[in-house]
Amino acid sequence: MLVKEIAEKNCELRHMRGEDLQELTWEELQKLEKSVEGSLRRIVEEKGEKGIKEINALKTKVTFLTSDILRLEEQLVEENQRLKQQVMDLSAGQRRLLEQDKSSDSLVTNISSMISSADPRQDYDSSCAFLKLGLACYTHFHTNNFF
Secondary structure, eight states: OHHHHHHHHHHHHHHHTTOSGGGSOHHHHHHHHHHHHHHHHHHHHHHHHHHHHHHHHHHHHHHHHHHHHHHHHHHHHHHHHHHHHHHHHHHHHHHHHHHHHHHHHHHHHHHHHHHHHHOTTSOOHHHHHHHHHSTHHHHHHHHTTOO
16 A cells, blocks of 8 residues: 555656656646646745845845945045045154254355365364254364354
8 A cells, every 4th residue: 555655646747847747637637737747836936035035134234234334434444534644744843853953954054154164274074964963063162262
């Protein structure tokens, strides 16, 4: 009995797959068609529901990613502004240093010319090099009584 049931179920399965249909009657083919149509309808419905679920999950993911992108863009704008300010601050500092350097150069030139006019026979080139470094100027002039 069990062997006969297994054989019948295998035969039905082959029919559902579209195999061995020539042995079926017109009525059996109609019954099989309705069964397959019902199965196909359920398959299509399930597929549609799963598709909608996947679309909704992707929409949610897009919403989160869009939110993350906007947040990151804001952070980038803030960081960019901060870096621009740092560059501007550095540029201003460099300009001040250049201005100080120019005024130091003119001071060195003035002092150097004063030294040369005071005693042209003496070579003060080495002293002028120290003047650019700063402290040597004051010591040199006070010990030689130029001021």
